[in-house]
Amino acid sequence: MKIAALIVAAGRGLRAGGGTPKQWRPLAGARVIDHAVSAFRAAGIDDIHLVLHPDDTYEISGVTITHGAATRDGSVRNGLEAMATDPPDLVLIHDAARPLVSSALIARVVAALEEVEAAAPAVAVTDALWRGENGQVSGTESRDNLWRAQTPQGFRFDAILAAHRAATGPAADDVAVARAAGLAVRIVDGEEDNLKITTPGDFARAEKLMERQMDVRLGNGYDVHRFGEGDHVVLCGVRVPHGRGLQGHSDADVGMHAVTDAIYGALAEGDIGRHFPPSDPQWKGAASEIFLAHACTLAAERGYAISNIDVTLVCERPKIGPHAADMTTEMARIMQLDPTRVSVKATTSERLGFTGREEGIAAIATATLIK
Numbered sequence: 001m002k003i004a005a006l007i008v009a010a011g012r013g014l015r016a017g018g019g020t021p022k023q024w025r026p027l028a029g030a031r032v033i034d035h036a037v038s039a040f041r042a043a044g045i046d047d048i049h050l051v052l053h054p055d056d057t058y059e060i061s062g063v064t065i066t067h068g069a070a071t072r073d074g075s076v077r078n079g080l081e082a083m084a085t086d087p088p089d090l091v092l093i094h095d096a097a098r099p100l101v102s103s104a105l106i107a108r109v110v111a112a113l114e115e116v117e118a119a120a121p122a123v124a125v126t127d128a129l130w131r132g133e134n135g136q137v138s139g140t141e142s143r144d145n146l147w148r149a150q151t152p153q154g155f156r157f158d159a160i161l162a163a164h165r166a167a168t169g170p171a172a173d174d175v176a177v178a179r180a181a182g183l184a185v186r187i188v189d190g191e192e193d194n195l196k197i198t199t200p201g202d203f204a205r206a207e208k209l210m211e212r213q214m215d216v217r218l219g220n221g222y223d224v225h226r227f228g229e230g231d232h233v234v235l236c237g238v239r240v241p242h243g244r245g246l247q248g249h250s251d252a253d254v255g256m257h258a259v260t261d262a263i264y265g266a267l268a269e270g271d272i273g274r275h276f277p278p279s280d281p282q283w284k285g286a287a288s289e290i291f292l293a294h295a296c297t298l299a300a301e302r303g304y305a306i307s308n309i310d311v312t313l314v315c316e317r318p319k320i321g322p323h324a325a326d327m328t329t330e331m332a333r334i335m336q337l338d339p340t341r342v343s344v345k346a347t348t349s350e351r352l353g354f355t356g357r358e359e360g361i362a363a364i365a366t367a368t369l370i371k
């Protein structure tokens with residue numbers, strides 16, 4: 001079974017306020033949309049399609065992006081049409097504004113789709129229901145058989161595409177579209193925590209829930225390369241003219257190696273040598289960008305977002321200050337991170353030790369990963 005996720009993120013989040021649309025706002029160390037994408041990856045769903053507003057961009061690898069429409073159902077339709085050229089068997093349609101969706105909930109929807117063509121999570125209404133007018137209770141309603149709908153709402157792809165193509169009016173969600181087309185939709189257990197960020201107060205609620213559930217990982221990396229012949233060094237992806245070069249099997253980018261090892265360390269995935277053995281000639285002279293991009297992909301596959309990295313280069317010369325901004329930009333590009341999450345700094349060792357004697361350069365790095 002080919003299963004894909006379609007995450008809609010083209011809304012403007014007017015009810016949430018705050019200027020920036022809610023899916024792009026920070027929540028517990030990453031953006032709301034990052035959490036939603038990571039949740040599907042953590043659940044083992046790698047075929048991820050995002051629907052974005054034409055004004056927005058999202059630098060993330062391994063996802064397909066389509067532009068949305070003025071309404072949620074229009075955005076879903078655009079996403080489904082874009083997927084139709086290489087359709088999955090099943091599609092899970094999810095709000096980017098629901099960052100707390102769990103792997104267990106996603107698995108329940110998928111399991112139901114093995115038996116039926118449409119299934120969606122919901123939570124039974126447990127509070128009494130009133131009608132109100134002018135601040136007064138004007139009546140009560142039965143709560144029997146009432147459910148609060150959540151996402152991801154899952155469907156056989158062909159069936160929901162046909163239902164959206166046949167839809168005539170506005171719809172609250174994809175279950176409404178499916179039912180209008182005659183599909184039977186099974187209710188699966190939703191989760192209270194799977195809230196949709198809608199109003200300003202929902203950010204604080206979601207943050208609290210995330211803190212309770214969050215898996216935060218720290219990793220450290222340390223690397224040293226000795227000086228040899230040469231007229232430049234490559235540090236954090238930037239070529240810096242220097243009277244000597246750094247020796248190593250690859251391009252000897254000691255800073256990038258330390259960061260890469262910090263990410264592998266946070267994942268308990270060994271170090272660069274384990275993934276790219278120095279005994280393998282194909283890595284001779286390789287650009288270290290390959291190693292760093294691999295570590296970032298591995299983190300994403302495990303459902304972790306990189307929250308920040310911090311690297312310190314230890315050398316007397318070359319002077320790092322004039323190049324630090326370029327190094328930050330380059331590292332952020334490779335890691336697909338906002339540059340404010342990337343710190344590159346340097347220190348001397350007061351002329352002490354091998355770095356003080358200018359025999360080589362050392363680098364130490366820390367990475368924080370969040371799921």
Ligand SMILES: Nc1ccn([C@@H]2O[C@H](COP(=O)(O)OP(=O)(O)OP(=O)(O)O)[C@@H](O)[C@H]2O)c(=O)n1
Pocket residue numbers: 008009010011012013014015016023051068069070071072073075076094095096097098196197198
């Ligand atoms: N034209 C739209 C409207 C909504 N959505 C997405 O549908 C999900 C649920 O919608 P909602 O919570 O209503 O989001 P907004 O429309 O952004 O919020 P608001 O109504 O407060 O402006 C969100 O992930 C939102 O980005 C979308 O892709 N395209």
Ligand SMILES: C[C@](O)(CO)[C@H](O)COP(=O)(O)O
Pocket residue numbers: 072095148149150151172173174196198
């Ligand atoms: C799809 C949905 O999340 C189901 O609860 C919801 O209907 C979408 O948000 P909206 O606030 O109704 O636009």
